[in-house]
Amino acid sequence: MDFVLKPLPYAYDALEPHISAQTIETHYEKHHRGYVEKLEKMLAGEPLAGRSLEHLIREASGPVYDNAAQIWNHDLYWRSLCPAKDRSEKPKHGLLSVRIDGAFGSSEALSWRLAAAAEHLFGSGYVWLFWRPSVERLEVAGLPDADNPLRSGDVPLLCIDIWEHAYYLDRRNRRDQYTDAVIRNLLDWDAAEQRLRAAL
Ligand code: FE
Numbered sequence: 001m002d003f004v005l006k007p008l009p010y011a012y013d014a015l016e017p018h019i020s021a022q023t024i025e026t027h028y029e030k031h032h033r034g035y036v037e038k039l040e041k042m043l044a045g046e047p048l049a050g051r052s053l054e055h056l057i058r059e060a061s062g063p064v065y066d067n068a069a070q071i072w073n074h075d076l077y078w079r080s081l082c083p084a085k086d087r088s089e090k091p092k093h094g095l096l097s098v099r100i101d102g103a104f105g106s107s108e109a110l111s112w113r114l115a116a117a118a119e120h121l122f123g124s125g126y127v128w129l130f131w132r133p134s135v136e137r138l139e140v141a142g143l144p145d146a147d148n149p150l151r152s153g154d155v156p157l158l159c160i161d162i163w164e165h166a167y168y169l170d171r172r173n174r175r176d177q178y179t180d181a182v183i184r185n186l187l188d189w190d191a192a193e194q195r196l197r198a199a200l
Contacts, residue, residue: 012025039064
């Protein structure tokens with residue numbers, strides 16, 4: 001059973017000035033932890049409690065799906081970001097950069113696509129960069145609520161949480177400022193490259 005709150009891979013203040021320590025602490029300790037506790041409570045004594053989060057995302061529905069997906073999504077979100085000092089500013093030349101150029105034209109064009117997906121997503125959700133094995137291509141999509149590309153057989157490489165709790169303390173209603181700051185300064189391209197390699 002992996003309904004555990006995985007450790008945050010950096011300190012609360014590691015993503016400043018782009019995301020404040022207060023936002024990270026509240027997001028992780030209240031929201032992410034809350035999904036873990038809700039799912040544990042919901043599945044106590046149930047056969048599904050022994051299944052993986054991935055299984056629940058693919059097979060469950062309603063609140064079990066929502067909470068399982070939210071745990072998985074946050075685990076990936078924390079690992080989609082990294083402190084600016086540790087990060088490659090752009091995808092290094094390699095498998096990911098070749099696939100980005102093939103699908104979008106350039107890493108700059110991918111940044112615009114990610115920002116546009118965030119802008120056009122009505123309400124809460126995530127922006128995803130994922131590998132679609134059926135067409136052997138990278139894709140970008142904004143998906144509502146907890147929805148996750150695993151459900152359609154795709155392989156998530158990066159996600160950006162654009163629920164209000166991800167930015168409201170820092171940016172109030174300016175979702176665009178938050179998504180721009182994340183896309184320009186925090187996305188962990190090396191981690192996305194590793195996930196793509198594992199998927200191929
Ligand atoms: Fe969140």
